[in-house]
Amino acid sequence: MSKMTNIMALNGNEAIAEAMKQINPDVVASYPITPQTIIVERFSEFVSDGLVDTEFLAAESEHSAMSSCIGAAAAGGRTMTATSSQGFALMLEMLYIASSMRLPIVMAVANRALSGPINIHCDHSDSMSGRDSGWIQIYSENVQEAYDNIIQAIRISENKDVRLPVMVCMDGFTTSHCVERVEILDETSVKNFVGEYEMHNSLLDIEHPVTYGPIALQDYYFEHKRQLLDAMDHAITVIENTSEEFEKLSGRKYGLVEAYNMDEAEIAIIVIGSTAGTVKSFIDGSGNNKLGLLKIRSFRPFPIKEITNKLKNCRAVAVLDRALSPGSLGGPLFTEVRSAFYDEQTKPIILSYIYGLGGRDTTTNMISQVYQDLESTIKTGKTGKLVNYLGLRGE
């Protein structure tokens, strides 16, 4: 563990800005949007105060911000940005360009519901709309994880076997705006951990001219997409290795998933983001070793083996989704978890719960209800409704 750990009281946005200051990227191009604004605001202060060498570009839209990041990364700079919700949606076209050009950009996302109706509070509908964009997606439960994940994301993104952009997500307001105790590493340790940026195929390297973004039609497009899948496969190992190295530095353990109270668990909840904290709190209060939690840290790449392995002894599992896929069966996490179990000999009963849309509060009482549902499912053998809604009126 690092000798020079600073304890600070920061919200998620400030902690991410702090991590960005320590990383000192070459370029940050961004546009402010609630609830991410404080990241950009705080970072621009660091630029004004001369605490970073970063070229800071206040773009005129998120589409321009991501386009600028793509240009900066192709030119050979370590590049970062941040966004939320509608800004994310406006970037979406360029997200695919960034990943297909294999540019290591790191972006913080303060998750917020997509309009409409217009809403500024948390759900995962923004980043879930980018789940097929070819970006790695790492989700944070709290402020500490948001800070730690940003630092690790640089290493994951720039790894030569990966070279994919990474988005580090945290729950809007719940994590982005709540002040928590955070252990901040000393700047030298962070700089050593992320290392010097190694340029690849820089557009500015006139000795080795390179073309970015040429057309690839029926003859080559498919092959390039297959390469991207390969990079995602490599990311599984790279995320694990980076977590191990980060643990040596910080003492904090990470992985593709986090299993909580799972050793003897018969029923479990699978969830992404800050609600994992609510579930942990309920489990701790219950003192019941039959209740488990599996938190998904890496949604892309999707850690199929880890999920089926950690849940193999469970009899019933509830998958909590904070996003809709209208017309599908349950939320995006539910369909993928269920699919992951298809080839398993023994598999738990798997139920879908949609929760927290538009920032709807998710309480320990609701978590209690989910565990009760799972328990009665085991006892009666009847699954009841496959897709359920937590805290929705009129159910």
Added chain:
Amino acid sequence: MIKKGWRDLPKGGLILSAGNAIEYKTGNWRKEIPVIDLQKCNNCMICWIFCPEGTISVIDGKVTGIVMSHCKGCGICAAECPTKVIEMKMETNE
């Protein structure tokens, strides 16, 4: 031309060498073929300027022909030729 598999291509769809457009044979886009009457050509070089693919061959200031591996058959040369010595004809399999 044998196309490479996904493992052998540069990552990110990049082209890692310069000046390789010549390897992309645009000649097979052609439906009509320009036929130039070199006897009547006054070597004004207007076709040479206008050709989007740079297919007009010139040796010692004189037009010597059109490189068919890259001529797309767009007909710009025929349209711009002031002496009307380039004629667009239907491409045949001969």
